[in-house]
Amino acid sequence: DAGVIQSPRHEVTEMGQEVTLRCKPISGHNSLFWYRQTMMRGLELLIYFNNNVPIDDSGMPEDRFSAKMPNASFSTLKIQPSEPRDSAVYFCASSLGQAASNQPQHFGDGTRLSIL
């Protein structure tokens, strides 16, 4: 079975450019999570969706970040304009059911983002 698929795997761009990260969750999973991982802050939840609806975006750092899930098989995380401090590895994860408490999360391979 295909796991969570993220693209691109690597992205290098200049400050001020728009960046779009993409995620395809595991088929049948109805919860989707976007995380950011840095050495300083560890693994942080940015936003999560349930049945394509954003449930909690309290982890989104600022208005430059936005996320959408137009259908059950696709989500995007957009940064506009990008800044060097946005450099990190961004992971997408999906899980069955509504509650994160009793379902494992399956992570994609991540997008390594570098903003110059």
Next chain:
Amino acid sequence: QQPVQSPQAVILREGEDAVINCSSSKALYSVHWYRQKHGEAPVFLMILLKGGEQKGHEKISASFNEKKQQSSLYLTASQLSYSGTYFCGANFGNEKLTFGTGTRLTIIP
């Protein structure tokens, strides 16, 4: 609210045992454990729900103590493949996880 893990790092020889602790300042509803190898995605190991149960996965097991708001991961007879960074993910009764500070485990032959 981020759970604190201890130790931050540990080096073991193959065959030795290790314990990794995850402590929370808030009441825990459940705890997840994940392992992440360098340059790879976190991989799910196990979930512990309220009730103080202990679960096992190969030679890796874990316990959950609600009163102490803590979970521990036990690795016995460690193998080279166990190397990586271990994260606990705390659920406080809502629908999301807050990941701990991480414990880097290095197994040497």
